[in-house]
Amino acid sequence: MTDVLNPPGPYALCEHHEELRAVIRELAAKEILPYAADVDEQERFPVEAYEGLTNAGFHAAHIGEEYGGQGADAISVCLMVEEIARVDATAALIPIVNRLGTQAVIRSGSAELKQRLLPAVASGEVSMAYALSEREAGSDAAAMSTNARSDSDTWILNGAKCWVTHAGFATWYTVMAVTNPEAASRSDAISAFLVHKEDPGFSVGPCTRKMGLRGSPMRDIYFDNCVIPADRIVGEPGSGLKIALGTLDHTRPLAGAQALGIAQGALDAALGHVKERRQFGKAIAEFQGVQFMLADMGTKIEAARHLVYASAAASERGDERRGFMSAAAKTFASDVALSVTADAVQLFGGAGYTRDVPVERMMRDAKSTQIVEGTNQIQRMVMARALLKG
Template sequence: MDVRLNEEQQLIQQSVRELARDRIAPRAREIDATGEFPWDVVEMFRAHDLFALPFPAEYGGLSGSALTLNLAIEEVAKACATSALILAVQALGAYPIMLGGSDEQKQHFLPDLASGKKLAAYALTEPGAGSDAAGMETRATRQGDDYVITGSKIWITDGGVADTIVVFAKTDPKGGARGVSAFVLDNARELKGFTATQIHGKLGIRGSNTAELHFDEVLVPAANLLGEEGSGFGLAMRVLDRSRPGVAAQALGIAQGALDYAVGYARERKQFGKAIAEFQAIQFMIADMEAQTAAARAVVYHASQLIDDHSPEVTHFAALAKLLASDAAMKVTTDAVQVLGGYGYVNEYPVERMMRDAKITQIYEGTNQIQRLVIARSLLRD
């Protein structure tokens, strides 16, 4: 799992690290406290061409490399998980078009996503269909040159701010997984019958726009169908293989940010006449935090490189990366709170926010229980 970054990747990593430290970290606490979507961060990403990272050059992108994108997500997540999620979801919403779209669809939709002119979202989960995505009830019915979409989606990141939303719906209600199709809703917020209701009261990633989407006979041109009817479920799973290392990179960044803060605090905090960093109990905690973070990083980078190499092992290692990194983030942030003691429990210090943010990485893009199923099945099938 020895992944070596090339010169361009190292430069991007360093520039995003500086941007996150100087411009995003000072905003992180306010974003969490207000729960308001950080449009200033979106503008910052646009100005620095960060939205272009997941896209090939022919569509206005910078690299199209999953590893390069995930390096950036990790660096932003060290400072603010909400801001990192904006980058990750721009890629998530674009992947169905990149993987399943025609050349004409790619030329039409991707340049505006690569520039950040339009934000993207990915609408798969429903109130009654989370891990069981094939059990969705949203319907798409062909009427002449259009499809009519009726139903609802929930927990859709950026669903209320996105302009381009890929929606999965049943074109064959009795077809199970083979009855699912994928559609691109362009300028979604302007479509008649479409509404997005923001979900409030979240434990973490509070500045992220999380929405419930409702489709009341929304008309979508038949030209916006991705691939063939019935190919949507397979496309959705291919997208998740590609996007899970992005969530893993977010989790990795959260863990590293918490570890860095805990180490700095332990050096400065004095008890019994000396820095708590001198106590073996603290040293062992920090050593374990570093071990978990470093191990997760190795797998996240490896899975990202496998995507870039078009390896058949992507499904297995994407699930491994998501599982290991998110579990590490939860453990490392919890331990960081412990290192800070009472100060770790109040929002004057960032580690309690990081602990709250870490939890969602064990849930979205497929729960960690689902990741374990994916990993076990790939081994047993082999």
């Protein structure tokens, strides 16, 4: 582990990382790839992927060994996400969303909350979701209106969250809500809570109809005088926004890894096609114009891969550049994903525009990576602020 967290350069890959890649790739080929097209077409949850990943312990491998998890380092988790997304980006959301939902508890939760939640997530008994965005508070998360008030030994939540990935499927939700509307700074007004799907006053809306990632349920969630025990607050009152933004520093590399996997999968499919497809008496792979496209696709992917891994290592070792690097990795990799998948569709020609080949699905999935965990425009603002601060 030391050579990962304190490498001589930005990061270092170890032998166990390459062994892990091989294991994940084999699992993905056997238990995820055969169902990917049907998951998208039927807009159904990837139950086969969930079962396969849970049985192997890859659904929440980031959880520490003391809680029954694998204690996987950040680069290992990115490798997992990349290899899963290479065949099905929807399935890759399983470890990503579990990381999103548990990160607040891991970093800021009480010992009791950790012991109550993390072993159950590690075993696959329960799953997590993360609720930050609202209809009028997306990029401007601090403008949220969902609120929580203390009442003796409980908290009472009111409001709604939108675009919650795995809502309706998840057991637990990490929710940000305003607890002190009179605070001098909005950043001190928000707190983090854990809400259970069976808490009174909690409900979920219908599934959102999405362009891509269609097998991953996304719903609004509602709090109507939702009552939770007082000990379900995560961290100190007023620390919620800091917790939320700190969570994203650790999970944006995973969003980058998902985008990276989509791009790699699209390139793999394109390479197979151009070697087989013949026009004017020869394989189209022999045409220089096609070769230039492939070279550019490969270059972009390799650059994105290094940035994703470097940002993951930076976030884990607490590098002061982690905010900039995680935003840069997510932005660059997602832009690469959309560019590469568009080129892959082009290389397939007319077939690429049909649902008969996977690159059409990959292009739709790639678009989401430019939006989730903060749009790429917001990421560039984050990066610019970091640069201006020095």
